[in-house]
Amino acid sequence: MHEIVDFRTPDTWPNLSEFEAGMDQNSPDATSALAGRTIALHYENGRVAEYQLGERELSWTVRSGEPPRPGWGPYSAPYVATEFAPELFYVLSRDDRAGAPKFVISVLDLAAGIATTIFGEVTSTEGRGSLEVHFEHAGIGSPSERRHERTGVMDGKRTLWRYSDTHLYEHIYVNAGTFGWHAVTGPEQGAAEIVPFRAYQIREDIILMWFREGYWTLTASGLMDLSDMRLAISGWGWDFRGRKPRGALTLLGARGVLLGEVTYPQV
Template structure:
């Protein structure tokens, strides 16, 4: 009789990933630089980068703040910047893909659900037409340091990952498999590590950033989890973060970096 694998919190997942993790360095390339992000929706937000902190200010004067950030790069001229900010008393996840070469960006704004929002079984959610996951993610695009114009951001939704079966080694002890089913869902399983034996199919979003480079975001439904990674199929690397509640009390967030050595296991071509 097999043992039932146990679901763990995001805080416990972070602890499992930490030893000997294949983390990309936190770069200081942006220190001393300022970018004004011109969003397609009309927002204009200035970001001033220090060595570890960034300051952000809405140019209409309605809001400002500061945060500790992480900046990494899997391709020259491209940076993934990640930080948490406080909004209406709740922590909001912000991940920015800064495409310096094209003077463009994509922002992923994520929010963890409250305990009340997580109540209710999956069957009831399905019958009422709601999403099964309570984790929210919003995707915004725009231009860097010049007014937004239509089509100035080349990042676009893509199906290019569909059919791929990929292997991700995050550390010597943590290995996962992803199967990209369609533009809305992917399946994952832990082959080795603290979640070994666990598997699920979750909501996902994929944007093509450059040739063989993809922004991949997933939102889990069992344990509220947001994942944001850049997948570089050319250089066989991925980098990003996983965010969720550290414990089971819907209190403190765990927002930890994840990087992997990745490889394509196979591609399924559907005879449709």
């Protein structure tokens, strides 16, 4: 017989720390391969910013042009990085010094000489809080006419991701801007959402995915390899229940299977 699983309203969902416990079973290895390097990013809007990476902390400094948001000065923060594929790094950082956290998340493709950065800032911690996010593209070392383009390659796909023996989630990619998830097993079982989504083509089978949670003041971003169905992902934003910054320094991973793909008829 099939187990009856009822829909869970968000007010019954577990706290973030509760459902994430034990979820790191398939997390990718962190790397210090970028330590000691300085990487100049030439953004399409003319800004030049510089990453200086140590063993555990980085600085992100605007050398010319305007900052990504008003009030963003020199940014220094702890970081975590993983080498998702040869010469392809996913770098996550969070700066809490000003109270409301700022996030700089970058995909650095050193082989192709291009990067995509997601800038996030918690602009209010009142009530549920608010989170601003935007994307920028850059050349590494010099300006580039190439960029990671948005893609609809995930449209219609359904995937199943196992983060641990108990954390199993299905992803439903409705279209290039809409995404659904639900918890098949684990502490969130029965929870589900349809939320805003973006995907960028990083390499032939590697996708940068991003989505914004509807209930939590939280967004998630990660790299997905469709050739061997693996995922490296982090949620980041504001934990309004716990009244504290959340994520970006915890990198989770999952192994997946493609359940199928829907092709809609022409109408």
